Structures are given as structure tokens and as C-alpha cells.
Amino acid sequence: MQVKRAGILGIGASVPDKVLTNFDLEKMVDTSDEWIRTRTGIRERRIAGENESFSTFAIEASRLALEEAGISPSQLDLIICATVTPDRPLPSSSCYVQHILGAEKAAAFDLTAGCSGFIFALTVARQFIANGEYKHILIAGGEVLSRVTDWTDRATCVLFADGAGAVVLGEVEEPAGILATSIHNQGEYAEFLTIPAGGSELPTSQETVSKRLHFVKMMGNELFKAAIRYMSKVSEEVLLKASVKPEEVDIFIPHQANQRITNAVAERISVSREKIYSNIDRIGNTSSGSIPIALHELKEKGRLPKGTLILMSAFGAGVSWGSALVRM
Numbered sequence: 001m002q003v004k005r006a007g008i009l010g011i012g013a014s015v016p017d018k019v020l021t022n023f024d025l026e027k028m029v030d031t032s033d034e035w036i037r038t039r040t041g042i043r044e045r046r047i048a049g050e051n052e053s054f055s056t057f058a059i060e061a062s063r064l065a066l067e068e069a070g071i072s073p074s075q076l077d078l079i080i081c082a083t084v085t086p087d088r089p090l091p092s093s094s095c096y097v098q099h100i101l102g103a104e105k106a107a108a109f110d111l112t113a114g115c116s117g118f119i120f121a122l123t124v125a126r127q128f129i130a131n132g133e134y135k136h137i138l139i140a141g142g143e144v145l146s147r148v149t150d151w152t153d154r155a156t157c158v159l160f161a162d163g164a165g166a167v168v169l170g171e172v173e174e175p176a177g178i179l180a181t182s183i184h185n186q187g188e189y190a191e192f193l194t195i196p197a198g199g200s201e202l203p204t205s206q207e208t209v210s211k212r213l214h215f216v217k218m219m220g221n222e223l224f225k226a227a228i229r230y231m232s233k234v235s236e237e238v239l240l241k242a243s244v245k246p247e248e249v250d251i252f253i254p255h256q257a258n259q260r261i262t263n264a265v266a267e268r269i270s271v272s273r274e275k276i277y278s279n280i281d282r283i284g285n286t287s288s289g290s291i292p293i294a295l296h297e298l299k300e301k302g303r304l305p306k307g308t309l310i311l312m313s314a315f316g317a318g319v320s321w322g323s324a325l326v327r328m
């Protein structure tokens with residue numbers, strides 16, 4: 001069987017209009033703009049309105065990605081939504097996206113891999129293109145984390161944000177395309193980042209609600225160290241897989257969790273600071289949305305000409321981590 005090369009045909013993104021600044025947060029919890037900026041790099045983030053949900057942003061991002069790709073929704077074979085904040089526990093949000101877009105022949109499912117969701121989805125989708133099973137695949141990654149954020153917990157509420165990005169994948173000619181991907185998990189560290197209640201282990205009850213167990217609980221220090229270690233390791237792994245040297249990378253797009261994590265990873269893998277793309281100051285941590293939103297911004301700035309070599313790396317709940325090396 002001849003293996004086909006999967007690549008990115010179109011990119012889109014959508015974030016809420018509402019801006020929440022660090023100064024707004026100062027009025028909500030015991031924090032300061034100075035602490036948030038110096039510890040995380042975040043100045044402001046976007047927060048969904050009352051009538052908005054994951055699919056609001058996923059659909060808008062997908063429409064833009066389809067438009068750039070020149071693909072109609074009816075040509076899509078598969079839709080993967082990477083999210084931990086779907087519109088509802090059931091059915092998958094990808095079903096809403098499929099219906100609203102009018103992608104009637106596309107299969108659709110959600111994929112959950114914490115903040116690494118977009119890289120996991122890219123890795124899965126790539127296989128279907130490579131083996132010729134599907135021609136066009138839409139990936140929408142994003143979150144409405146504000147709905148699972150405890151707005152009384154200063155350790156987490158200053159980090160998370162809402163929004164989504166999307167890409168359309170299809171067959172491309174070498175040297176463009178996805179050169180290498182790699183994904184990993186270490187379930188031993190599941191407690192580092194979790195929403196304890198609302199699943200089959202601890203169903204929703206008045207007690208779980210009053211104990212605030214439906215909000216994200218995070219062991220920030222542990223995640224910080226693991227993120228640097230694993231994002232560095234997996235970035236080196238994909239570079240090696242594709243026989244690419246760090247200095248050949250044009251742009252490094254890390255999951256936007258913390259500017260200090262990003263800088264430490266770039267230093268460890270010998271990618272120079274000016275190649276890092278960061279939007280955490282304006283967008284915050286949108287989990288599975290962070291890499292495709294960054295991709296869209298780069299495209300809008302004209303920074304993704306043909307041939308651009310992009311290294312993407314992510315780390316998140318599970319714990320999970322992954323990396324992808326993509327040439328435009």
C-alpha cells in the first residue's frame with residue numbers, strides 16, 4: 001500500500017469577544033496583575049458569553065479552515081473535536097459541528113487528551129489520510145474552560161480561557177505535510193489535573209456541587225516540572241524521527257500553559273527564543289485550542305508561507321503529551 005502524505009490545507013480560529021484582564025481578576029480573588037504576569041505571562045484572556053459553548057467557537061473556526069482549504073463541508077470524511085469541555089456529556093460535540101456545518105457524510109467523534117488534545121487528534125487523523133481511508137478531515141480543538149473553573153480559586157482561575165481553532169487535513173505533496181508525530185501518557189499522574197465529579201466514579205449530587213468537585217483541581221508545581229520534562233523530550237523525539245535539526249525549525253508553537261514553561265522547553269531543545277510563538281499574554285490557556293489558535297494567528301500575520309517548518313508540542317491532563325513537526 002502506498003502511504004500518502006497528510007498536511008494542513010486550511011486553518012481557522014474563533015475566540016470570545018469578552019476580555020477578562022488581570023485587573024478584573026484582582027477584584028475577584030486575592031491576586032495581582034504583577035503576580036500573574038511574572039508567574040505565567042498572561043495579561044488577559046477571552047471568556048465565553050452566556051449563550052456560547054464549545055461548538056460556538058469550534059464551528060466558526062471550522063468554517064474559516066474550510067474556506068481557506070477550499071473544501072465544502074460535504075467533502076469532509078471525518079470530524080474530530082479535541083476538547084474536555086464539550087457542549088454536553090452526551091452526545092459528542094463533533095455531532096453538533098457535523099450537523100451545523102452540513103457535513104452529512106462525515107463520521108464524527110470527540111477526543112479527550114487534556115491540553116494535548118490537538119496533537120493527539122492530528123496524530124489520529126494523519127493515519128486515515130496516510131492509508132487512503134479518508135481524503136478530508138476536520139479537526140477542531142478548543143475549550144470553554146471558564147465553565148469548569150473555580151472562580152474562587154486563585155491558583156487556577158488566573159490561567160484558563162475559552163476559544164477554539166481548527167485545521168482541515170488532506171493529502172499534500174512532499175516536502176509539505178506532517179513529517180512526524182508522537183504522543184505519550186503517564187496515567188500514574190492523573191491526579192495532577194482533574195475534575196473529580198460528574199463522571200461515573202462520582203456522579204453529580206448536591207454534595208459534589210457543594211464541595212465544588214465539578215471544577216478543575218490542579219497540582220500546579222508538579223505539572224510545571226512534568227510539562228518542561230516531557231515537552232522537551234517529545235520535541236526532541238519528533239525532530240529525531242524526521243531527521244531535522246533544532247536550528248532548521250522556523251517556528252515553535254508550544255501549548256500556551258505558562259511562558260516560563262515555554263522558555264524552559266525552547267532552551268532545553270536548543271530552539272532560539274525568537275522562533276517561539278506565544279499569545280498567552282492575550283489568549284491565556286485554552287487547552288486543546290492553544291496550538292490551532294496560534295496557527296491561525298500566524299497565518300493571519302502572513303508568517304506561514306509555503307515551506308515553513310513548524311514544531312508543535314503540548315502537555316496536559318492525564319498526564320498526556322505530544323509533539324508534531326509540520327511543513328506548510
Ligand code: UT7
Pocket residue numbers: 030031032035036039040115154155156158193220221223224227256257258285287315316317
Ligand atoms: O495546561 C496544562 C496544565 N497546566 C499547567 O501546565 C500549569 C503548570 N503550572 C504552572 O504554570 C505554575 O505552577 C502556576 C502558574 C500554576 C503557579 O506558579 P508557581 O510559580 O508554581 O507558584 P506556586 O504554586 O509555587 O505558588 C507560589 C505562591 C504561593 O504562596 P506561598 O505559599 O508561597 O505563600 C501561592 O499561594 O504564590 C501563591 N499564589 C498566588 N498568588 C497570587 C498562587 N496563585 C496565586 C495567584 N495570585 N493567582
